[in-house]
Amino acid sequence: MAIVITSILFIIFGLALGAGGLWLVTLGGSVFYLFAGLMFLLTAxxxxxxxxxxLWVYAVLVVVALAWAIWEVGFDWWQLGPRGGLIILFGIWLLTPWIRRPLGFRSPTGTYYGANPWPLAIPVIAAIIVALYSMTTDPHDLAGDLPIQTVATTPAFGGNVPDGEWHQYGRTPYGQRYSPLDQITVxxxxxxxxxxxxxTGDVKRPDDVGETTYQVTPLKVGDTLYxxxxxxxxxxxxxxxxxxxxxxxxNSGMNPDRQHQTCRGVxxxxxxxxxxxxxxxxRVYLPTSDARLIALDATNGQICTGFAEQGVLHLQTGMQYNPAGYYYSTSPPVAVAGKIIIGGAVNDNYSTKEQSGVIRAYDINSGALIWNWDSGNPDQTTPLPEGQHYTTNSPNSWSVFSVDDQLGMVYIPLGxxxxxxxGMNRSADVEKFSSSVVALDINTGQLRWVQQFVHHDLWDMDVPAQPVLLDLTKQDGSVVPALVAPTKQGDIYVLDRRTGQPIIxxxxxxxxDGAIPEDHTAPTQPISDLTFSPEPLQEKDMWGVSLFDQLACRIDFHRLKYEGRYTPPSLQGTIVYPGNFGTFNWGSVAVDPERxxxxxxxxxxxFTSRLVPAADIPPRGQDEKGSEQGLNRDDGAPYGVFMGPFLGPLQIPCQAPPWGYVAGVDLRTGRIAYMHKNGTVHDMTPLPLPFKVGVPGIGGPMVTKGGVAFLGAAVDNYLRAYDVTNGRQLWEARLPAGGQATPMTYTTDDNKQYIxxxxxxxxxxxxKPGDYVIAYTLP
Structure with a gap:
């Protein structure tokens, strides 16, 4: 009976692998799966x-599979396992008495012998030894140390923030996410x-949009957190x-057309x-998801009625089109020089008639408009006259700004x-400012400089992160006011913040090339010498928990259009890598300005994206909710887009792990000192497995003078501490919900440091959604 059941399983597996393998071969892929399918059928x-x-035939399959797997991926356990796991398990089963005995023979003396196990046992044992060895190696780990010496003895932190406080999203106007506190150490x-x-009591609701997120970094002023x-x-x-x-x-209400329901800070x-x-x-200024900015008394939470219209500034003013739910501010504005400067998030890919991405500066006391900078009309920065409107759909800034009040500039990451x-029908101004960092004059809004990081962006490669400012000491001893801009595509641009010119x-x-006929691509794209941009994907990088979903991902890899970074969108579907979440996102990076x-x-x-002709887009449904994943309608455009992560049949990534790292960089040399896998699959699988594969994350880090970095962000629910010097994990705390925010630190009047x-x-x-604010301190 065991022989029959095993044979039936082998036939099923053989047919599935053989058929899928034949399809893969016709697409120009690996012949192994076809070979494996035939060997399963022959063995059956x-x-x-x-x-x-x-047993001899199956032994050949084991030997070939082992050789093929090592040839493709070396001794990478997480890649070897799916290639050989089922094959080795079946090999062990074939070695059991229930299989070998019916395949045996009777000797002339009448003694019955089972089939000789060694022709199969030897390659199975060899494969197990290779698997055990691969578990002891990490081919993706880069070990190294950052310099420990203090370079800047009197570093510029930006602003005038007491050491034990945290006044702005990145602690100071420089956005360093660095605290000079050192009570907590390595x-x-x-x-x-x-x-x-x-x-808080504010929990995710059944009627919330899918992109409901909790990304806030609290502020600490005096004895109060906001x-x-x-x-x-x-x-x-x-x-x-x-x-x-x-x-x-x-009371910002609910609207299913909002793409995001979040607040990153006040x-x-x-x-x-x-x-x-x-x-x-x-005062505390609160941005809302219905496009208001509200001024509150910081001592009691009462509205400051002297600001704007009874304490409320309406950000829809000046928009030619104002569809409800399409425009809001998710990030805190910056307060500088008597002004509050704010941008706004615009729903991606909803319509050709959405709000403008204009940046505006208001009098922080009265709410009167002082200047406006619209990337679709960049030269007119004086307040827009009555009856005029800002440029529809001009590039927006949904992230956080940085400020250098000494240079008189505000630094804005643009989408x-x-x-x-x-990309068709974009104006020259839009082409100039899309996916860039711009420096504007704080007092007038006039452009001081622009540096673009993606030309003719067709991939949603917004500059997502708050630029980080520091005074950088170069190798020759000179000090340059610098700006560090992390990007979705993985490049880290280090610029002179006076001029926008590169330091690195x-x-x-x-x-x-190869855009759709109506569009075009840029012939070249920039890449920084300091980059975390990954190597282009290959078929061997396709992954799954078994041969079968790995095979499905390999087939999809060949069916989709992919020629490396910046492969243009297509009707057949395109692989976008790095994907829309980005190598870096709004969590930015943390910089120690002393070291x-x-x-x-x-x-x-x-990710993948597939253009959908407008005629093929179904009518708008009553139950649709805002999302950046799935079908984005692009109302009024010739195409919508279907997009989302590149996942296999089991809804796990098609690309092999690691998917996430922690990394350290020496900004003076541009050297990446280390990269270590970050996070486990504890909350990605039905069982709480502790396997440290390096998981995706979205959120940001913080570093301290004590030499410790703190980071949540990963899709397992932990807050972790790392040694900044070498990136090794030092501590972790289990969180009751997802930690997709950026931590902060402060001291109280008794000099206790809290995280x-x-x-x-x-x-x-x-x-997992939740509503928790958690503080940690030393006993």
């Missing part, structure tokens, strides 16, 4: 005929314990114990002209004009 036939040679961080926990929630509540907490001081609900401002103790001397994948060189390289090193979390997850992490989950990556 010989088993049914009770021929001992079946030596004692493993002793961190939870100090307090607060739940934060916002996905549905636009502003909350103040006692920094010592997490007790709520006040809460304000913006903006704090203190008006020196108002006497202490007077109302609204200290693309929607529809992202369709970058160059133009040829880019693939002049960078800590980041490069992520690698391929604070928000855990609320992220709809895009499917982590």
């Amino acid at each position: 036939g010989l088993l049914l005929m009770r021929k001992a040679v079946a 030596q004692n961080v493993s002793s961190l314990k939870e100090a307090w926990r607060y739940q 934060l916002c929630t996905p549905h636009n509540w502003a909350i103040a907490l006692d920094a010592r114990n997490g007790q709520q001081k006040w809460k304000y609900d913006a 903006t704090y401002y203190s008006d020196e002209a108002i006497p202490a103790g007077q109302p609204c001397k200290e 693309n004009q929607v529809p992202d994948q369709l 060189p970058f160059k133009e390289i040829p880019a693939p 002049q090193v960078m800590f980041g979390m490069p992520t690698y997850l391929a 604070v992490m928000v855990a609320g989950g992220h709809g895009s990556v499917g982590t």
Whole structure:
């Protein structure tokens, strides 16, 4: 009976592998799967005929599979396992008495012998030895150390923020995500314990859009923490114990057309002209998902009615088109020189008639418009006259700005004009400013410089991250005001922030062509000498938990259009790698301005995009919700786009892990010192497996003078601490929900240093939702 059941299984496997393998061969792929299918079928036939040679035939399959796997991927366990796992398990089964005995023979003396196991046992044992050896190696690990010496003895942090406080999204206007606190060190961080926990009460709702996320980094001013929630509540907490001081609900409502429901932070401002103790001397500005900016008294959460229209600034003003739910601000504006400067997120790929991506500066006290900079009309920065409107669909900035008030510039990461994948009919100004960093004059909004990182962007490669500012000491000892710009495509651009010119060189390289007939591609694209851009995918990089889903991914790899980075969108479907989540995203990187090193979390997850002719797009349904994944309609355009991660039949990535790392960079030399896999599959699988494969993440890091980096972000629910010098993990704490936010740190009046992490989950990556604010400190 065991022989029959085994033979039937082999026949099923053989037919599946053979048919899929034949398809793969016709597409120009590997012949192994066809060979394996035929060997399974041949083994099955010989088993049914009770021929001992079946073990010899299967031994050939084991030997060929082992040789083929090592030839393709070397001694990488996570790649070898899917290639050989089922084959070796079946090999072990064939060696059992239940299979060998029926294949045996009777000697002339009448003794019955099972089939000789050794022809099959030897290659099976060899394969197991290779598997065990591969578990001890990590071909993807780059070990090394960052320099430990202090380069800048009096570093510029930006602003005037006390060491124990955190006044802006990146702590200071420079966005370094660096704290000069050193109570928590590499030596004692493993002793961190939870100090307090607060739940906001703002939880994900059944009618929320898929992209409902909790990305906030709290501010700490005086003895108070200020934060916002996905549905636009502003909350103040006692920094010592997490007790709520006040809460304000913006009542921004629900709208299924919003692509995002999130708030990354609030903006704090203190008006020196108002006497202490007077109302609204200290303010918190709350951006909302219905396109408002609300001024609140920081002491009690009451609306500051002197700002704009009874405390509320309406950001839809000046838009030619204003579809509800298509425009909002997800990131905190910046407060500088008596102004509050704000951009706005525009839904990707919804319509050709959406709001403008204009950047505006308002009087921080009155809410009066001072200047506007519209990348579709960049020269007119004086307030727009009554009756005129900003450029429809001009590139927007949904991320966080940085400021150098000494140079008088605000630095803005810009996105693309929607529809992202369709580049026809873009103006010269849009082509100039899309996917760039621009420096604007704080007082006038006039352009000071622009540096573009993707030409004629067809891939949604927005510049997603807050630029990081520091004064960089070059190898010759000279000091240059620098700007560090992480990008989705994995390049790190280090520029002179006075002029936008490169400090670390970058160059133009040829880019693939082959756009749809109505469009074109840029012949070259820039790439920095400091880059985390991955090597182009190959068929051997396709992955799965078994031969079968790996085979399916290999077939899809050949069916989709792919010629490396910047392969243009197509009707057949295109692989986009790095994908839309980006190698770096809004979490940016953390920079130690004293040691002049960078800590980041490069992520690698391929996406696919497929253009859909407008005539083939179904009518809009009543239950549609905003999303960047799935069908993006592009109303008014000749094509929509169907997009999402490149996944196999089991909804796991088609590309092999690792998908996520932590990495360290010496910014003075541009040298990547280390890259280590980050995160486990604990929350990606039905069983809480601890396997450290390096998982995707979205969020940001923080570093401290104590030499410790803190990072959540990964799709397993942990907050972790790392040694900044070598990237090795030092500590971790299990979070009750996804930690897709950036941690921060502060001290209280008793000089205790706290680490604070928000855990609320992220709809895009499917982590567990929640409403937690958690503080840790040393015992």
